[in-house]
Amino acid sequence: MTTPTSTRSAAVIGAGQTGVTAALxxxxxxxxxxxxxxxxxRALRDDVPATGTALEFGETQQAEAALGLDTYTARAPRHTGLSVRIAGPQREELIQFDGHFEGYAGVAVDTRLKADERLTAFRERGGRFVVEQITPESLDAIAAAADLTLVATGRGGLSDLFPVDESRSPYTAPQRSLLTVTVTGLGHDESVFAHRSRAGGAHSGFSILADQGEGWWGPYLHKDAGPSWAFLGWARPGSEWEKRFGTADSAESALRVVRDLYRDHIDWDLPEVxxxxxxxxDPHSWLKGAVRPVVRAGAGHTAGGHPVASLxxxxxxxxPIAGQGAQSGLIQAQRLVAAAAVHDGPFDAEWITRQYQAFLAARGDAANRVTRLFLGDPEFADIGGNLFAAAAVDPRFASALVGLLHRPAPFQRVDSLDTAGQFITEVTGEDAAALLASFEPAGRFSRSTFTGSLTATT
Incomplete structure (x- = not known):
């Protein structure tokens, strides 16, 4: 057990992956x-669904390692690349590429497992764990007693303590409806999704249908089943997919929805599905919902005027389309802990805001922009068209493009077709215009011939 060497106190509201990481x-x-x-x-581990797939890459793993925490790279099946297929509104099969993660690997870990193991360590080392529904009113007393208070949950009106940053929040509603389900029945060797990549089951598979939405399959570490696979789907508002997602009411029905989706729209991956x-x-191995992308202030105040930090x-x-939520939260937590550990003064609103602005500059703003790129935001439509076409032509750029999920910072300066061209040229050493001129539509994607364990056909 670690004996505190300081009389400073901290309160953390919310025991999900990010909150318990910061607390520990x-x-x-x-x-x-x-x-x-x-x-x-026990309820946190077994009575709730995992909050997404929490796919993490090198920068996030470095943040966890800096805190002395398990990065799960020795326990979870690794993602070594991302295979992408893009079809147009008339099902024309347009773009395909296979990007390799260079110098890092991704791991997707059940957030319930990670939070549970870190909560156990927190309690064993002398941390105090309190089971209580925190309201804005009760938070006031907590913040009054603690030197530093972090709010890592927005439930019960707590998010309202932090004003929305309208300049960073262009959407007034969710941009996708979400459906996720975790499954077994597939291995992770080269025979799985072999039609997409020589790496097979070591690469995630991402499919984009212009008029419907997106589907993703990736290796996963489930809290009980261990190495497994996760599906995550995004349906555009008003689409047929959105209606289908809405019918899911269990893990079994969610998987049926996904099977029918792939039969009707993404047959190139159907045998694996x-x-x-x-x-x-695990009856909670699935989830549906919607998220409005929004950025809030880093500092808020309770009714009594006590400063609190959002996390x-x-x-x-x-x-979650670009996997930035869990990654950014963990990086933000590590940065806050590192800054707090060496700070001698009060943890006032000015200090909190300064740390948050530094995080936004280092990660948050770029992660926001990359998410909008993968959402097909109209502001980035032409830029995205060129970047994805370049990835289809040049494997080096394919790796750089999927590398934005690991390190989004390079996209921060891409704000026009000219700067997109500069990015392409910097990565490939080729003239961007000439490279793009050589792009040709895929015509027809390779179809899976997978025959392993085809036990579920309905």
Whole structure:
């Protein structure tokens, strides 16, 4: 057990992956830490769904390692690249490429597993865990007693303490409806999704249908089943897919929706999808919903005027299409812990805001822009068209484009077709216009011939 070396105290509201990571980090930095949750530890592990797939790449793993935490790279099946297919509104098969992750690998870990293991470590090392529904009123007393208070959940009106940053929040509503389900029945060797990549099951598969939405399959570490696969789908508002997503009411029905979706729209991956099986022992292995992408202020105040800091999804709710939510939350937590550990003065609103602005400059703003790129935001439509076409032509640029999921910073300066061209040229060494002129539509994607464990056909 770690004995605190400081009389400073911290309170963390919310025991999800980001909140408990920050709490454990502050505890190890010498703070007396109290972590609040509206559910007990067993319920947090077994009575709720995982909040997305939480796919993390090198920069996030570095942040976890800096806190002395398990990055799960030795336990989870690794993502070593991303295979992309893009079809037009008339189902014309336009763009295909296979980008390799260079110098890093991704891991997608059940957030319930990660939070549970870190909560266990937090309690064993002397952290105080309180099961209580926190309201804006009760938060006032908590913040009054603590030197530093982090709010890592927006439930119960807590997010309203942090004003929306309208300049960073261009959407007034969710841009996609979401459906996710975790499955077994597939391995991770080169025979799985072999039609997409020589790497097979080591690469995630991403399909974009211009008029409907997007579908993603990737290796996953489930809290009970271990190495597995996760599907995550995004349906455009008003689309046929959105109606289908809405009919899911269990893991079994969610998987049926996905199978029918691939039969009707994405047949190139169908055999693998038919081989997938639900995790029967986990009724919460699926999720549907919608997220309005929004960025809030880093600092807020309770009714009594006590400063509190937003953290994770409370700071910025990203659409999960580019996998930036969990990554940014963990990086933000690590940066806050590191700054707090060496700070001698008060943790006032000025200090909180300064740390948040530094995080936005280092990661948050670029992650927001990359998410909008993958959402097909009209502001980035022409830019995205050129970038994805360049990826189809040149494997080096394919790796650079999918590398934005790991390190989004290079996209921060891409704000026009000219700067997009400069980005292409910098990566490939080729004239961007000449490279793009050589692009030809895919014509027809390779279809899967996978025959392994085809036990589920309905």
């Amino acid at each position: 980090g502050l505890l190890d930095a010498g703070f007396e830490v109290t972590l609040y949750s509206d559910r007990d530890q 038919l081989a997938a099986e639900v995790i029967a022992d 994770g999804d409370t700071s910025a709710a990203y659409d």
